[in-house]
Amino acid sequence: MDESFSNFEGFGAGLNAQCQALVAAVRRWTSLPCCAGIAPTRTLAKAANHLAKTLGVSGGVLQIITDYHRQQLPVEEIWGVGPRLTNRLGAMGTMTACDLTTALEPTLRKAF
Incomplete structure (x- = not known):
């Protein structure tokens, strides 16, 4: 399995620890590298997972929950x-995920 999207609604404050345990179990059972990205949308979760891999985040889990993270x-x-x-968005001043999530939908629809 390359990737999976799961709904962890209801885990609350223990979500990060639960995901770290899941990542550790996958590593232990398969000897394969594993990371987890946590975010409110699948797109941001995929980005969080990518960043967890590239930044070598401790525990292999990165959670995007605030505008700071999206910035x-x-x-x-x-x-x-x-x-x-990326170039077209940049020309509009959209440089970060936060910029994209706060952009006006009619403006984006007209441009794209």
């Missing part, structure tokens, strides 16, 4: 945003 995430790290779209 740190370059738009080109978002699933489905390639170089051409």
Whole structure:
């Protein structure tokens, strides 16, 4: 399995620890590297997972829960945003995931 999207609604404050235990179990059972990304949307969860891998996050779990996290995430790290779209978004001043989530939908629809 390459990746999986799961709903962990209801875990509350223990979600990060639960995901760290899950990552550790996968590593122990398979000897394969494993990371987890936690976020309110699948797209942001995929980006969080990518960042957990590339940044070598302790415990292998990265959670994107605030605008601060989205401000740190370059738009080109978002699933489905390639170089051409990154350039077009950049020309509009959309540089981060936070910029994209706060952009006006009618403006984006008109531009794309």
